Amino acid sequence: MPVKETDREVVLTRPDDETTSVTILKYGATVYSWKLKSEEQLWLSTAAKLDGSKPVRGGIPLVFPVFGKNTTDEYLSKLPQHGLARNSTWEFLGQTKSDPPTVQFGLKPEIANPELTKLWPMDFLLILTVELGVDSLKTAIEVENTSTSKELKFNWLFHTYFRIEDIEGTMVSNLAGMKLYDQLLKESYVDKHPVVTFHQETDVIYQNVSPERAIQIVDKGVQVHTLKRYNLPDTVVWNPWVEKSQGMADFEPKTGYEQMICIEPGHVHDFITLAPGKKWNAHQLLCKDELNYQAIQ
Ligand code: TA6
Numbered sequence: 001m002p003v004k005e006t007d008r009e010v011v012l013t014r015p016d017d018e019t020t021s022v023t024i025l026k027y028g029a030t031v032y033s034w035k036l037k038s039e040e041q042l043w044l045s046t047a048a049k050l051d052g053s054k055p056v057r058g059g060i061p062l063v064f065p066v067f068g069k070n071t072t073d074e075y076l077s078k079l080p081q082h083g084l085a086r087n088s089t090w091e092f093l094g095q096t097k098s099d100p101p102t103v104q105f106g107l108k109p110e111i112a113n114p115e116l117t118k119l120w121p122m123d124f125l126l127i128l129t130v131e132l133g134v135d136s137l138k139t140a141i142e143v144e145n146t147s148t149s150k151e152l153k154f155n156w157l158f159h160t161y162f163r164i165e166d167i168e169g170t171m172v173s174n175l176a177g178m179k180l181y182d183q184l185l186k187e188s189y190v191d192k193h194p195v196v197t198f199h200q201e202t203d204v205i206y207q208n209v210s211p212e213r214a215i216q217i218v219d220k221g222v223q224v225h226t227l228k229r230y231n232l233p234d235t236v237v238w239n240p241w242v243e244k245s246q247g248m249a250d251f252e253p254k255t256g257y258e259q260m261i262c263i264e265p266g267h268v269h270d271f272i273t274l275a276p277g278k279k280w281n282a283h284q285l286l287c288k289d290e291l292n293y294q295a296i297q
Contacts, residue, residue: 003095003103008050010092012101012132022132025059027052029090029105029128032059034137034286041137041225041286043161043260047252055086057250058161058260060139062086062128065120065154067236067268068183073153075120082159084116085126093127102131108146123147124154133287140283145274152274157236157266158284162217162225167239167258169220172196174213174294175235181205181269198261201241207269208233213294215263226289229265231282236264 004011013021023033032050034041044058055061064085070076080087091111093104107126109117123146131138145152164170173195181188183203191206195218209215215235217225229235238261240248245257265284274280 002098002101005092010103012095012103012130014101014132014134015098017134020132020134022130022137024103024105024130025050025056026092026105027089028055028061028086029107030056030059030061030086031130031137031139032056034132036135036288040163043163043256045250045252045256047250049250052089054250055082057248060161061159062141063155063157063159063264063266063268064126064141064143065122065124065152065156067155067157067266075122076153078119079116082157083155084113084120086159088112088116090126090128096129097131100131100133102129104129122152123150124152129283136285136287138283138285140281143272143274143280145276145278147276149276151276153271154274155266155268155271156232156280156282157234157264157268158232159236159262159264160227160284160286161260161262162286164217164224164259164261165219167198167261170198170224170261171218172237172261172263173216173218174292175206175209175215175237176295178206178209180207196237198239198241201244202237202239204237205268206235206237209235214289214292216289216292217261217263218291221291223289223291225263226287226292227263227265228285228287229283230285231280232265232267232284234266234268236262236266236268238262238264 090105
């Protein structure tokens with residue numbers, strides 16, 4: 001049975017391989033499990049709320065219409081950190097393709113979190129498409145400005161929590177030489193290191209990363225995850241490390257930061273402005289690939 005729907009979630013399984021599946025919570029349309037031949041690829045806190053009481057700590061939370069906490073825009077500044085998509089219940093739109101198995105979810109103001117749409121009274125239609133490949137997972141978003149008169153101004157980001165073995169044995173490649181904004185130092189600089197390694201809390205936004213750069217998570221010299229992106233120029237790299245993990249009630253186990261790294265493709269360095277009636281599309285592809293160090297200038 002490729003698609004199994006319950007009140008809470010949808011499970012999509014490959015007909016040719018029942019050990020490969022993806023589970024999407026209707027709350028936030030949050031992918032919280034992707035099993036590839038029974039092996040879980042995403043990190044999920046053991047204290048993650050899956051009951052709609054708060055955004056899921058792990059998997060692939062969806063960030064829209066604002067990344068982080070805005071302080072300047074009249075309406076966006078009223079929204080909580082990372083906006084309203086991840087804390088609204090989306091509508092399951094059904095299976096749209098059998099090969100590869102593909103499902104869709106939709107969100108519009110009429111069904112979004114009413115407390116938040118009151119604060120950000122805009123017209124929009126979001127369609128999330130989740131495609132389960134043989135050894136890949138593609139999540140695509142279409143944002144439509146359904147207003148007939150007003151522009152729609154937004155960020156988009158897939159807040160992807162990858163599962164890894166050991167953060168201190170892990171490096172992220174193909175971001176070398178890129179300009180980044182360090183959210184902790186509150187300053188920009190060019191990352192001159194050949195790879196990204198982790199020895200402390202890390203919270204940086206790589207800006208305008210060419211789509212030719214296939215970002216790789218490498219654990220002790222072995223490629224464990226490859227991330228390809230379409231129309232998502234920025235990449236956030238985040239690991240909360242010890243102190244921040246302690247400070248998040250839904251982050252468990254507290255040593256969990258050693259088994260996760262967030263590599264988050266998005267458009268967050270500025271806002272997308274969509275004219276009335278227009279659509280914006282983007283996607284991330286989580287896949288496996290050979291180790292491929294790209295010394296792109
Ligand atoms: O994507 C990185 C980040 O913006 C961090 O600054 C940290 O706040 C993280 O998101 C988690 O945010 P959340 O609202 O899910 O606790």
